[in-house]
Amino acid sequence: MSPEREPDNSTDLAGEQDYVSLLYRRLDAERESAQRRLTEVLGQAGGPPQARTERDVATTLYSERLAQLGSVEQGLCFGRLDFHEDETVYVGRLGLFDEDGDYEPLLIDWRAPAARPFYLATAASPEGVRRRRHIRTLSRRVVGLDDEILDLRAADQGHDLGLAGEAALLAALERRRTGEMSDIVATIQAEQDRIIRDELGGVLVVQGGPGTGKTAVALHRAAYLLYTYRQQLATRGVLVVGPNSTFLRYIGQVLPSLGETGVLLATVGQLFPGVRARGTDGREAAEVKGRLVMTRVLAAAVADRQRVPEDVLEVEFDDGVLQLDRATCERARAKARGTLRPHNVARRVFFEELLDVLAERAASRFEVDLFDGVPEIPLKAGETAGVPVLDSGDRAEIRAELAASATVREALDSLWPKITPQRLLRELFSAPERLESAAGGLLAEEEWARLVRPAAERWTPADVPLLDELAELLGEDDSDQRAARARREREERAYAEGVLDILEQDEEIIDEEVLRVSDILDAELFAERQQRRSELTAAQRAAADRRWTFGHVIVDEAQELSPMDWRLLMRRCPSRSMTLVGDVAQTGAAAGASSWHEMLAPYVEDRWRLRELTVNYRTPAEIMRLAAAALAEVDSRLRAPSSVRETGVEPWQRKMPEEGVAGLAARELAAADGGTLAVLCPDSRLDRVRQQLPEDERLSVLTVGEAKGLEFDGVLVVAPEEIVAASPRGWNDLYVALTRATQRLGVVYTEHALPTLVGAG
Ligand SMILES: Nc1ncnc2c1ncn2[C@@H]1O[C@H](COP(=O)(O)OP(=O)(O)OP(=O)(O)O)[C@@H](O)[C@H]1O
Numbered sequence: 216m217s218p219e220r221e222p223d224n225s226t227d228l229a230g231e232q233d234y235v236s237l238l239y240r241r242l243d244a245e246r247e248s249a250q251r252r253l254t255e256v257l258g259q260a261g262g263p264p265q266a267r268t269e270r271d272v273a274t275t276l277y278s279e280r281l282a283q284l285g286s287v288e289q290g291l292c293f294g295r296l297d298f299h300e301d302e303t304v305y306v307g308r309l310g311l312f313d314e315d316g317d318y319e320p321l322l323i324d325w326r327a328p329a330a331r332p333f334y335l336a337t338a339a340s341p342e343g344v345r346r347r348r349h350i351r352t353l354s355r356r357v358v359g360l361d362d363e364i365l366d367l368r369a370a371d372q373g374h375d376l377g378l379a380g381e382a383a384l385l386a387a388l389e390r391r392r393t394g395e396m397s398d399i400v401a402t403i404q405a406e407q408d409r410i411i412r413d414e415l416g417g418v419l420v421v422q423g424g425p426g427t428g429k430t431a432v433a434l435h436r437a438a439y440l441l442y443t444y445r446q447q448l449a450t451r452g453v454l455v456v457g458p459n460s461t462f463l464r465y466i467g468q469v470l471p472s473l474g475e476t477g478v479l480l481a482t483v484g485q486l487f488p489g490v491r492a493r494g495t496d497g498r499e500a501a502e503v504k505g506r507l508v509m510t511r512v513l514a515a516a517v518a519d520r521q522r523v524p525e526d527v528l529e530v531e532f533d534d535g536v537l538q539l540d541r542a543t544c545e546r547a548r549a550k551a552r553g554t555l556r557p558h559n560v561a562r563r564v565f566f567e568e569l570l571d572v573l574a575e576r577a578a579s580r581f582e583v584d585l586f587d588g589v590p591e592i593p594l595k596a597g598e599t600a601g602v603p604v605l606d607s608g609d610r611a612e613i614r615a616e617l618a619a620s621a622t623v624r625e626a627l628d629s630l631w632p633k634i635t636p637q638r639l640l641r642e643l644f645s646a647p648e649r650l651e652s653a654a655g656g657l658l659a660e661e662e663w664a665r666l667v668r669p670a671a672e673r674w675t676p677a678d679v680p681l682l683d684e685l686a687e688l689l690g691e692d693d694s695d696q697r698a699a700r701a702r703r704e705r706e707e708r709a710y711a712e713g714v715l716d717i718l719e720q721d722e723e724i725i726d727e728e729v730l731r732v733s734d735i736l737d738a739e740l741f742a743e744r745q746q747r748r749s750e751l752t753a754a755q756r757a758a759a760d761r762r763w764t765f766g767h768v769i770v771d772e773a774q775e776l777s778p779m780d781w782r783l784l785m786r787r788c789p790s791r792s793m794t795l796v797g798d799v800a801q802t803g804a805a806a807g808a809s810s811w812h813e814m815l816a817p818y819v820e821d822r823w824r825l826r827e828l829t830v831n832y833r834t835p836a837e838i839m840r841l842a843a844a845a846l847a848e849v850d851s852r853l854r855a856p857s858s859v860r861e862t863g864v865e866p867w868q869r870k871m872p873e874e875g876v877a878g879l880a881a882r883e884l885a886a887a888d889g890g891t892l893a894v895l896c897p898d899s900r901l902d903r904v905r906q907q908l909p910e911d912e913r914l915s916v917l918t919v920g921e922a923k924g925l926e927f928d929g930v931l932v933v934a935p936e937e938i939v940a941a942s943p944r945g946w947n948d949l950y951v952a953l954t955r956a957t958q959r960l961g962v963v964y965t966e967h968a969l970p971t972l973v974g975a976g
Contacts, residue, residue: 231295231350232357234305238292238322239355241311246284253277279476283309286471292322293401294333295348306330308400308473325400326442334379334408341365349383349401378830378859379404388832388860391890392928392957394912396466398473399431410826411436413794415444415767418823420811421796424856425842425954426833429796430924433769434466436794438473440767451766452753453478454787458772461917462924466771479754479765483780484676486787487683488759490637494673498805498942500665504677505777505806507817508657510684516643516653517558517688521548521565522630530573530626532617537576539569544630547572551631557690558634565631566618573623574614578605581613633692636685640678645670677806680779683786686761764789772924773797777806778814785818800846800853803920803948831856831954833926838866838960842953844971848946866960868972873900873965876933877907883929884914886959890928895919895952897937904933919948922955930956934965935972 256273259266287308294306310324323330336344344365351359361382378384384402403411410432413419423429437453455470455478457463463480470478484492496504503509523544530537547568551561582605605613617623643649647667654663674682757763768788770776774797776784785791799809808814815823831839836858843855871879876894884892893915896904905916915927919938932938932952939945953960962972 227360228357231360235292235350235352235355235357238305238307238311241313241321242284242287242291244314245311246281249277249280249284253281282471282476286473289354289472290352290401292352293350294330295350296333296336296344297346297348298343299345300343304329306333324442325403326439331408331412334403335405336365337379337405338365347380349380351383351386384832385860388957391888392926394465394891394915395468396430396434398469399428399435400473403435404428404830406828406830407432407435410828411439412443413824413826415440415447416790416792418791418793418795418815418819420773420815420823420825421794421828422798422811422825423796423828424798424831424854425801425951426831426858426926427828427856428830428832429798429828430466430771431469432828433771433794433796434469435473437478437767437769438470438475441475441477444766448766449477450753451764452757454757454765454768455480456768456770456784457482458775458923459921461921462772465925477753479757481758482676483776483783484679485758486761486783487679487686488761490674490679490682492674492676492679494675494678496675496677497665501675501677501777502805503658503662503665504675504681505779505804507778507782509681509779510782511657512654512663513681513684514688515657516639516649517685519649519652520558520632520634520639521552523548524630528626528630531622532573532577532620535580537573537580539572539626543572544569548631557688558631559692560690562631562633563692563694566627569627569630570614570618570623573617574610577613577617578610581605634689636682636689639685639689640681641670644668644672677777677779680777680783683761683783684779687786763787766790767792767794769794769796771796772801773808773814774799774802775804775807775923776814777804778817779806781814781818791819800849801923801947801951803923803942803944803951805942805944807944829856831858833957834858834954835860835862835864835956835958837861837864838953838956841866841960841962841972842950845946845950845953848971849950862958864959866962868962868964868968870964870968873903873933874907876904876931876963879961879963880908880914880931883931883959883961884911887913887929889913890958891915892929892931893917893922893925893927893955894931894933895922895955896933897941899937899941900934919952923951926955926957928957929959929961931961931963933963935962936964936966936969939969 253274256270256277259270262270290308292305292307296304296306298304304320305322306325307322308325309322310320310327311322313319313321320329325333332342332344333347336342336347347363347365349361350357351361361380363380380402384404387399387402390397399407407428410419410421413436421429421432433455437455441448441453455466457466457480459482463482467480470476470480523541524539526541528539528544530539547565550568551565554561554564556564643653644666645668647664650663650666651660654666757765764786765788768784770784770793773795784793795811797808799811802809811823811825812821834842839855839858846853846855869879880892880894891913894904894908895917898918898920901916901918908914908916915922917925930952932949935949935952938949938952942948953962
């Protein structure tokens with residue numbers, strides 16, 4: 216599409232300013248009203264539980280509304296569509312209505328169906344649109360207009376990449392980077408829009424090269440889904456998974472500006488409540504931990520904790536000793552395992568079995584003791600010896616005593632202990648003999664030996680899926696807690712019934728009050744209220760609950776996740792309503808994916824749909840030519856995405872010892888003209904390079920892994936030859952490093968130049 220442009224015209228500018236000012240007045244009025252209501256609610260206190268619950272709901276509602284209204288202050292309205300039938304629609308960051316008139320829409324939310332032509336209309340397929348106008352604002356002032364006339368005559372003069380709102384797009388892309396990602400609502404392109412608005416159900420995979428807007432699309436999709444399927448998603452929330460916390464900080468501000476709060480942003484390492492994975496694994500250990508075979512290693516480690524005695528176990532009880540022989544314990548273990556319940560739950564069965572046996576043995580011993588020393592009286596004709604001395608009540612009492620005895624419990628615990636995932640994993644990794652027993656038949660010795668580490672070591676991100684797996688294998692015997700909860704509920708109900716009785720007897724009390732009390736007793740209503748309360752804090756509640764399942768899960772840099780990471784995520788999303796975005800050419804993690812098919816087959820077979828993004832909005836064509844040479848080394852069949860723009864600045868390459876990096880960085884930082892610069896280096900050089908460089912908030916020194924998903928105005932890649940040599944996925948890493956810049960790129964060799972790059976440069 217090659218739109219004809221109408222020149223900016225001051226009458227239009229003034230007209231749009233009037234309209235935009237009207238929108239801001241409406242926004243202010245909404246804010247005042249939400250603030251007033253919030254203040255009113257906060258001013259109330261006391262009252263019955265129902266009133267308190269309602270106040271909680273209202274407080275959260277108005278606070279969220281205020282946050283949402285605050286987040287759209289910049290760029291409230293950014294577009295206008297004029298249709299052939301003289302209809303005009305304004306598009307913006309949220310919907311506003313004319314509440315004084317007949318509730319006409321003044322501004323259409325970008326996510327609403329009516330806003331769609333703004334992103335999709337082309338000259339060839341104008342969807343009734345005559346003119347698309349991008350409105351540029353600075354604070355509340357209109358500073359420019361970019362018009363496109365969608366005229367079929369212009370359609371075949373088409374631009375190769377089919378860009379919509381080209382001037383506004385290029386202006387957005389030229390912007391200096393601040394270190395925080397911004398939203399792209401004003402300039403979403405058609406191929407991106409189709410992904411953002413794709414249906415909710417099933418697994419959607421978005422494959423796209425660097426800079427094609429995968430992250431941007433994933434976040435806008437979260438906002439779109441919450442807007443469109445609010446009922447379905449608000450209670451369960453949306454989980455957005457990113458590769459590391461630097462990345463989460465980078466994208467953290469985008470969603471509030473899209474007006475969304477029902478989203479939990481997390482790394483996989485943050486998804487096991489109570490564990491903070493702050494340690495790091497070596498590349499090889501992480502790779503082994505990520506393998507699917509670890510499920511079998513862990514299952515074996517759990518089975519190893521279900522022991523039987525070599526010969527007999529002696530259990531002290533009541534001034535005597537009872538014996539549990541190996542065969543009896545084996546029978547009890549087989550029965551407990553046969554229930555197929557998790558370890559901590561099946562333990563109850565094991566205990567019950569052995570308590571039965573012990574009770575039997577204790578009863579016999581008691582009977583023997585009773586008759587000890589008593590002379591045997593010969594049986595008369597017709598008499599039998601079968602009548603037991605202890606009746607069933609006595610036997611039950613002995614069993615109860617055994618169950619309550621600390622020594623008995625200790626003895627049984629030594630065979631089948633109650634154990635947490637954390638304890639089991641710590642004890643497994645800190646004891647080579649335990650590891651050998653569990654992993655010996657499944658991993659080679661040099662593989663399982665990589666997992667050995669001291670017990671005091673910190674948890675790492677790769678431990679988290681293992682803990683999650685163990686939580687499933689071990690389970691939680693919560694029967695005591697459940698019994699306690701049921702007892703509490705019975706007591707509360709009895710109390711409420713008592714209150715109701717008193718109220719009914721008291722004639723002074725009005726009917727309404729009585730109704731409120733009886734409300735508490737209505738289980739359905741009670742459950743519903745609980746539900747409403749949880750709706751408001753879905754993201755927070757989800758963060759604290761390992762068993763939480765999300766309405767939708769979005770995974771960014773999905774290629775980095777290991778098979779064990781996927782198992783964890785799939786548990787969090789049994790509905791398999793997921794959006795996975797990534798680029799298999801950028802995989803750096805040793806346990807990461809090289810094919811979407813391989814990664815997904817265990818969970819959904821081939822029931823997933825693929826969409827591709829093909830245009831690179833970040834990296835200029837000059838830099839992309841160099842990066843394409845690295846991509847060819849990854850796989851010669853892969854094609855780099857086409858860059859949207861050229862800058863006229865070629866990337867440069869130079870040989871220089873490490874000490875020279877500081878001077879080059881200072882030069883590049885100056886050239887970035889107030890923008891950001893990243894120095895990307897191999898892990899082994901990170902500390903030394905960091906020490907050389909001054910503290911500056913515009914300057915970041917990172918490894919390639921840390922820079923994944925980020926972008927900077929300028930980038931210096933140090934020692935590319937070492938980045939390539941450092942891992943089997945070294946070329947993928949170099950490709951990632953070379954595609955982080957929006958303006959300028961320099962490559963500094965410390966040893967030998969890479970012939971591939973020299974040829975391309
Ligand atoms: N339609 C658009 N309008 C304006 N800017 C855009 C658009 N699409 C993408 N961008 C910008 O392009 C840059 C790259 O986008 P993003 O980080 O989402 O790409 P990516 O595909 O996730 O890249 P990578 O795989 O390298 O992490 C960002 O600055 C983003 O804001």
